[in-house]
Amino acid sequence: MSFPWANEYKPANGLTQWLDEKLPLPRFVYNAVGAGYPVPRNLNYMWNFGVLAGFCLVLQIVTGVILAMHYAANAGVAFDSVEHIMRDVNWGWMLRYAHANGASAFFVVVYLHIFRGFFYSSYKAPREMIWLLGVVIFLLMMATAFMGYVLPWGQMSFWGAKVITGLFGAIPVVGEPLQVWLLGGYAPDNAALNRFFSLHFLLPFVIAGVIILHIWALHIPGSSNPTGVEVKTESDTVPFHPYYTAKDGFGLGIFLLIYCAVLFFAPNMLGHPDNYIPANPLSTPAHIVPEWYFWPFYAILRAFTSDFFFIPAKLMGVLAMFSAILVWFFLPWLDTSPVRSGHYRPLFRKFFWLLLIDVAVLGYCGGAPAAEPFVMISQIASMYYFLHFLVILPLVSSIEKPEPLPFSITEAVLGKDESAVLNANPAAA
Structure with a gap:
């Protein structure tokens, strides 16, 4: 963004002036x-x-x-x-x-x-x-x-x-x-x-x-x-x-x-003990898990245990796992609230913390064995995950009443700033 009050780069000596004319790398870094x-x-x-x-x-x-x-x-x-x-x-x-x-x-x-x-x-x-x-x-x-x-x-x-x-x-x-x-x-x-x-x-x-x-x-x-x-x-x-x-x-x-x-x-601490054993195609580990940062998505993958009409459970799990990230691409259009910050959106804030807990639960289930009750918990948590982005977020955006926003960033930091008000709205003078 171009700010009229931004400091302008001024070469300090002849060498930096020559470099700025031929290859303006210092100017690029400065800006x-x-x-x-x-x-x-x-x-x-x-x-x-x-x-x-x-x-x-x-x-x-x-x-x-x-x-x-x-x-x-x-x-x-x-x-x-x-x-x-x-x-x-x-x-x-x-x-x-x-x-x-x-x-x-x-x-x-x-x-x-x-x-x-x-x-x-x-x-x-x-x-x-x-x-x-x-x-x-x-x-x-x-x-x-x-x-x-x-x-x-x-x-x-x-x-x-x-x-x-x-x-x-x-x-x-x-x-x-x-x-x-x-x-x-x-x-x-x-x-x-x-x-x-x-x-x-x-x-x-x-x-x-x-x-x-x-x-x-x-x-x-x-x-x-x-x-x-x-x-x-x-x-x-x-x-x-x-x-x-x-x-x-x-x-x-x-x-x-x-x-x-x-x-x-x-x-x-974060490595799996089985990975310190050489690979053996004839010996399957008792519990196959990816690294911890994949666990929430691995839990979503494993949440599908039954075929859905003519769609195999394995395919449903794969689609859900990738969709769990691809849904983020649509957030700019799913969240229609004019207010950005969660500090001024009381209802959104509650559901945000629920989402955080839900992802933590998915992560725990992803690292746990593929057995009950972890599979059932994964299914419930996966359902809520998609409900949050596809249903709850658009609904909250349309019905929520946000709290009043500060007039400016300066007002939020220092209190009411009369000069900022007059500069932004000369008619107020």
Whole structure:
């Protein structure tokens, strides 16, 4: 968004002036994340998660590139190559643990980022494209994480690959050929491992490209804020640097403390014990589960246990699992309330917390055995999940009576601001 009061970039000396004329990279950075980018003055720490997600991506790319130098994408030696990294490569244990726990940290940050978007309706106009690109990033993350989980070639890696790729076989007509094409054969083996390794290496750079588009789309309307009120005057904004670079730096410090505590004191806390056993196609684990960040969607997949008319239960589960994410694409049009922030929507706020509890229940059931009562709870929670987005959210948007909004961002922060009122509405003078 173009603000008339934004600070203009001024080269400090002859060298920076020459560079600005030939390759205006300093100007680009200044306008993107520097003092030339005004942002709402009332952003809280819930707005730190975008920067943290970017940090996690860089961490994953750096550690992943180094690990790829020592990893062998061959079914006969893949497991041993991971052990070689852990035992023989200098600092290999730290790089491997940093990468494995970095994936979990990435999903924690992104889930918080998504639910912040749900609460503050960050998907509403004029920011629909930012939201849609964000959902694309999440889908790419899921694909990347799944293929990365296969690479250690432990028991859970092998059987996870077999189960998840087997889901495509439920698609009528094209399902089985698609499954064979994905695996490069009829079961996970060398061809599948090579394909997954290649794509796992490539997709993070695709994610980085979509993130650039995501940030570009963000700079057109400008950042949202906790009130949902748009910027009206200069007093509503502050320069991104130094105000929010300092705030993001503090948030990054807290994140690193937690991340390093897990990395150095509990690096295997989130891993499955069976994945420390070499893959064995003749021995099926008693309880096959994906990584924890897939559990809510895995619970939705397993919630369908009976055929629906002529549609097999397996196909219904696959469709529901993908629909659980695809429904997010339609949020800008499902939520028709003119008010964005959940702080001013009392009825919406109650259902938001119910959704949060529902997703937590789905996550718990997704990690539990496929037995009662977890299957029945998954079915109820899955039903509510779709009801929330397709029925409750549009209904609440139409019947809810929002609380009064502040006149401006400045008024929400500092109290009534007479100058802001007069600047925005000269007739009031």
